Amino acid sequence: MLRKLPGTEIQHVVSTRPDTSIVYTPTVFKTPAILVVLAWTWRLVAGTAKTVVRHPIASALVWLGVAVGLLWGWRAVAGGVAGAGIIASIWAGVSPRTFMRYAGWRVVSWWRWMWVYRRHWGGVMAVAGLVRSVRGTGYVPDLVKVVSSAAADTVTVRMLRGQSLEEFADRVANLAHGFGADLAVVRSLRAGWVTLVFPRRDLLAVTIPARPLPVLPEVDSVEIGVCEGGEPYRLRLHGTHVLIAGATGSGKGSWLWSIVRGLLPAQAAGRAEIWGLDPKRMEFAYGKGLFTRYAATPAGCADLLETAVAAMQERADRYAGVQRFHVATRRDPFVVIVIDEVAFLTAYQPDKGLRLRITAALATLTTQGRAVGFSVVAALQDPRKDVLAIRNLFPVRVALRLDEPDQVDMVLGDGARDRGALADQIPHDSADPEIGAGTGYVRRENSPDPARVRAALVTDADIEQMSLRYSAARDSW
Numbered sequence: 476m477l478r479k480l481p482g483t484e485i486q487h488v489v490s491t492r493p494d495t496s497i498v499y500t501p502t503v504f505k506t507p508a509i510l511v512v513l514a515w516t517w518r519l520v521a522g523t524a525k526t527v528v529r530h531p532i533a534s535a536l537v538w539l540g541v542a543v544g545l546l547w548g549w550r551a552v553a554g555g556v557a558g559a560g561i562i563a564s565i566w567a568g569v570s571p572r573t574f575m576r577y578a579g580w581r582v583v584s585w586w587r588w589m590w591v592y593r594r595h596w597g598g599v600m601a602v603a604g605l606v607r608s609v610r611g612t613g614y615v616p617d618l619v620k621v622v623s624s625a626a627a628d629t630v631t632v633r634m635l636r637g638q639s640l641e642e643f644a645d646r647v648a649n650l651a652h653g654f655g656a657d658l659a660v661v662r663s664l665r666a667g668w669v670t671l672v673f674p675r676r677d678l679l680a681v682t683i684p685a686r687p688l689p690v691l692p693e694v695d696s697v698e699i700g701v702c703e704g705g706e707p708y709r710l711r712l713h714g715t716h717v718l719i720a721g722a723t724g725s726g727k728g729s730w731l732w733s734i735v736r737g738l739l740p741a742q743a744a745g746r747a748e749i750w751g752l753d754p755k756r757m758e759f760a761y762g763k764g765l766f767t768r769y770a771a772t773p774a775g776c777a778d779l780l781e782t783a784v785a786a787m788q789e790r791a792d793r794y795a796g797v798q799r800f801h802v803a804t805r806r807d808p809f810v811v812i813v814i815d816e817v818a819f820l821t822a823y824q825p826d827k828g829l830r831l832r833i834t835a836a837l838a839t840l841t842t843q844g845r846a847v848g849f850s851v852v853a854a855l856q857d858p859r860k861d862v863l864a865i866r867n868l869f870p871v872r873v874a875l876r877l878d879e880p881d882q883v884d885m886v887l888g889d890g891a892r893d894r895g896a897l898a899d900q901i902p903h904d905s906a907d908p909e910i911g912a913g914t915g916y917v918r919r920e921n922s923p924d925p926a927r928v929r930a931a932l933v934t935d936a937d938i939e940q941m942s943l944r945y946s947a948a949r950d951s952w
């Protein structure tokens with residue numbers, strides 16, 4: 476083996492153990508001291524400038540402390556720190572919200588940047604396989620910014636040139652464990668940049684009570700629940716169609732009822748109509764007085780869908796050449812057709828004639844309804860294509876808890892699971908059905924990154940209250 480080594484390198488071989496790669500003694504070049512001093516000075520200046528640019532407030536405080544110390548001595552610095560501490564405590568006591576917003580979270584962000592991320596950055600990147608070596612020099616993705624909130628740390632990273640988002644997405648588990656989080660979500664920011672979100676406290680772990688009924692009639696979007704960061708989550712309805720997929724007990728009902736709840740004031744004002752299709756007779760029957768129209772039998776559902784198609788086409792004829800977009804009015808209300816377990820109507824329906832009628836009506840509504848104010852919201856358990864061939868006609872899709880990892884991309888589109896939509900890992904406990912129920916990932920129309928959200932639970936008591944207030948004793952069925 477040694478004979479095969481080229482030329483003089485044989486002299487430098489220091490290890491030839493069979494279980495390790497060959498190690499050579501390094502060739503030492505004597506660098507002039509002045510070059511070493513210049514290189515270190517340059518690194519110091521560049522590092523300081525970078526720190527000042529990235530952390531202007533913290534840097535200014537440090538410089539201020541140094542200046543005060545030089546001018547008036549360390550007692551003055553200690554007095555200043557104590558004074559600032561007292562002011563901060565009073566501020567935090569009087570208005571904790573503004574204190575955290577303008578000062579507290581900045582300090583937490585800085586601390587976590589330094590203690591959690593900066594300290595372990597190189598090591599975690601190397602172990603996760605995100606460091607690249609080019610001609611013997613190692614390159615590490617650049618940790619640019621950390622923003623902490625009650626819910627999560629959001630870490631902004633500049634990738635190495637030539638690196639892709641997918642490389643980070645493939646290593647979410649390594650990154651999460653490396654930085655002491657339970658999970659990590661990778662989001663694209665812009666070309667060459669990536670955002671890593673490390674949830675710290677799961678704001679979605681608790682059941683969210685039904686959202687307040689809107690004060691004004693709303694049709695564009697309705698408040699469904701809460702986003703991962705704690706902000707309200709609104710689902711757009713007008714001008715789109717929504718597919719909600721989730722295993723049994725995943726909480727599809729809370730999504731459907733939150734949609735109904737959010738539209739009730741608009742329906743009462745005559746600007747919206749909610750049509751309910753309830754083939755299992757389990758979901759909407761309890762509050763069927765809340766729907767403008769309601770059907771439960773397969774034949775009734777087929778008739779209702781065809782009625783919707785006819786109304787949609789009549790509206791499209793009227794609009795042709797006159798108006799291109801729908802505006803919800805009393806004459807032309809926004810019609811939302813809410814369907815529980817659509818597979819009962821499309822795949823499991825034994826009557827082929829009915830199945831074909833229903834599939835054709837659904838395809839027509841989902842391809843032509845958006846512009847004229849007809850939206851379909853459908854829920855189903857099994858997202859396979861043979862169960863709902865037209866699933867791609869739903870621009871907004873929601874993946875609640877799913878049984879298998881493959882189903883995530885079936886619902887949210889290719890690569891969604893790699894981007895952090897771990898719908899197959901949403902917790903479930905048959906002893907406590909509320910655990911994880913209503914939690915899901917949403918792929919929005921304008922972003923490839925899935926968002927984790929949780930719908931509010933609309934209880935039977937909420938439905939009773941809504942019925943008392945809004946049931947207009949409809950006689951349409």
Ligand SMILES: Nc1ncnc2c1ncn2[C@@H]1O[C@H](COP(=O)(O)OP(=O)(O)OP(=O)(O)O)[C@@H](O)[C@H]1O
Pocket residue numbers: 682683721722723724725726727728729856908909910912913914929930931932933
């Ligand atoms: N958003 C939520 N928050 C907390 N608990 C919820 C939520 N949604 C549903 N649950 C709980 O989970 C249980 C199952 O919910 P739900 O019936 O809506 O599931 P599903 O997906 O419609 O199931 P199936 O397909 O079998 O009808 C409910 O009884 C309720 O206790």
